[in-house]
Amino acid sequence: MPWRPYDELEEFPTLGYLVADWMTSFLLRPDTPDVQPFVPTQEQIDFLVDLYEIDPETCKRVKHRAVLSRPRGWGKSPFVAAIACVEGMGPVLCDGWDASGQPVGIPWSERRTPLVQVTATTDDQTANTWDPLLEMLRGSPAQDEYGVDAMDTFVSLRRGRIETRTSSATAIKGARAVAAIMDQTETWLPSNGGQKLAKTLRNNATKLGGVTIETPNAYTIGENSVAETTARFHEQVKLGRVKKEAARTILYDHRGAPLDTDISERKSLIHGLRVAYGDSSGDPHGCLIHDPPCSPGWVDVERTADDFWNPDSDPAEMCADFLNQISSASDAWLTQPEVRAIADDGKSIGTNEPITLGFDGSEGRKIGIADSTVLIGYSITQHHLFKIGIWSQPDGPKGEGWQPPRLEIEQTVDQWFKTHNIVGFYADPSAGWAGDVKAWEAKYSRRLKAKISTGEPIRWPQRNVSNTCEAFADLLAAIQQHQVTYDGDPQLTAHFLNARKVHRRAGYVLDKPADDKDYSKIDAAWGSMFAYKAGLDAVGKGAAKQARRRKPRRLY
Incomplete structure (x- = not known):
């Protein structure tokens, strides 16, 4: 049976909703004193829907490469940790259509032994994602259901594993990774091997029909980071300079404060922070991007706004970190x-x-x-x-x-x-x-x-x-x-x-x-x-x- 949309608003088939349900059913929320399930926000579900888009003709995943760019504290690391878990165990591949014309999801393990890599250029960077990932799995329903053994340096699955890698690109060349989380790619530079590492990870994913997911903060223009070169590729996509077949394989999701945000005026700054942080902004009146309003998030934008005016705060650095506004170097010739x-x-x-x-x-x-x-x-x-x-x-x-x-x-x-x-x-x-x-x-x-x-x-x-x-x-x-x-x-x-x-x-x-x-x-x-x-x-x-x-x- 071919794909049949639920309603007129459904533009394409997706496994994103199945993935979100799997996360809530099998993973725990990290950094909480009591046991709670991990529940993606609506903003995160929207990303999953796009990430797990399915081609209605071939039943294959459309997105090969994704970018999730948000300000510090938005929750990128726990969210992509959950994605790493679902790539190792959950229903991320399409196995045909059910009686309603919707895609049927199966895990990678039904086709090959999955390897999922959490990567960065330093151990400290991988810890951003790895630490919440371990909290999500230890004592979780996934631990019994999938035979999870969550050790400090890697996670052993009944079939497959999840691991961290910070080694050189040549050391991971040929690794059969179905998914790679690439954290803080604004710091992946040619000088520290970041560009070469990213290229190798993408090539590895290409061989298996897998995916790479970047989670950068705002990058500095002219540093030639992986985040910057990916942004340039996306610019070419928007200008129509990339073939349609290649253009549809990248998901580029960047949200920053409006460019006219005035950090010297509190009302404008608060508005800019709420736009940048979306569902995580803790807006008592509901977030700005969904209707009906979402529940309040966890970021205290009032406190964040106060910190902008500390005498020792660097305005350019604060705008990059918390407004997620892409910045130029102070000595840049052009912005x-x-x-x-x-x-x-x-x-x-x-x-x-x-x-x-x-x-x-x-x-x-x-x-x-x-x-x-x-x-x-x-x-x-x-x-x-x-x-x-x-x-x-x-x-x-x-x-x-x-x-x-x-x-x-x-x-x-x-x-x-x-x-x-x-x-x-x-x-x-x-x-x-x-x-x-x-x-x-x-x-x-x-x-x-x-x-x-x-x-x-x-x-x-x-x-x-x-x-x-x-x-x-x-x-x-x-x-x-x-x-x-x-x-x-x-x-x-x-x-x-x-x-x-x-x-x-x-x-x-x-x-x-x-x-x-x-x-x-x-x-x-x-x-x-x-x-x-x-x-x-x-x-x-x-x-x-x-x-x-x-x-x-x-x-x-």
Whole structure:
């Protein structure tokens, strides 16, 4: 029998309600003096309904990857601990349809031996989820029903196990985990192996049709954390840049306070906290997101609001932790709202419109991670920046001894000069590209309107720090005043958000984050500045003016 919805409001089949009932029947509520069943809130049930969506055609689970982002104290850790338990024992797989046309749930153990992993980059992080998980199981109905032996370091099931892992990605490669809880992924950075660990966990889950679930707090933009890269992937999904088949496999559930929350005004702050905390907010009049009202939660938002005004509280840290507002580093060149505000992927570049180019080269590196080589374009009539090419070192063994594909890059530059109206080209020749820049100057200087100097029309003068500082300030002002747009390319976006201000006497230049010099890339921010500055100079030379048609001579 095919799926048949209960009513018109049911959009898809799901095992989420069965899962919620299983949690209440077999698990205990942690951190309570007396024995109580674990009862998910309505907000948590909504997440389960989406997480355990079933394809009505194939009877398979739809979601392969999930994110649950809430402020500190919302209850993420106990909730995902309950999910880890149900993945090990409960009805999480579809085994057809019942007489009412609803999915029938069975545990993983009826198909294979389940392994569930609670993962983080440190032991302290795994304890956030592991400690409540043990409380949920010890003395619970699940202990007898499923032969649970909840030990300090792992949980033995009648068939399968639940364990914690903080080891390196290579140590867990190939583990047949049906589910992985990835806690506090805002702290999973390239520098501590977090990105590699996340990739390995996802690959393991893919082999078995399993799931990974991230539980981050608000991340800091530009740190290149797992939470940030997942958020960028979700942005691409929202923009329609990911195939529908892949887009429907991710569940991204983030709730933060409204951006206009004023932490200096108590009423606005309390409202922002209630929105961010939802069912856990302890609202005496019922929560803000459900009707009928839910029962009061456990977070004292009045007390939390008071702590915002402690003299030693960091406002940015408090907004990230308790309002769940994604923040930028204090020295960030651009914030995410600023970048998002100028994204426009609907513009096309004509062959006749005046274009300027910006180039920043990299030589490659035998040891470590090389910088990227970038070629950025700028339409001076549409005021629009766009990626032409960003060549970066691949991850893993493929990247060992990597060098930028010099021939491909040279051909790309030549092709754009052949097919487009290039009126300016500024380039940084450092890292082994000085000879190429000289060749481009000899070949193309005559057609350029914008020139750095007569002798070196393309080569950017890095020693002229004041000129560089002024150019970055000009581009930042144009971005903040919405005088320019860009194509929304995710690589270009990442480079913008990674860039940090390094102050000089004349202003500032851009550099990588101090604690992540290897993995964070900012080269496209420099390339964009070169292209934009060339555009300004080209406009000053009349490149934006329409060419006048000469009247034909009259013959007598």
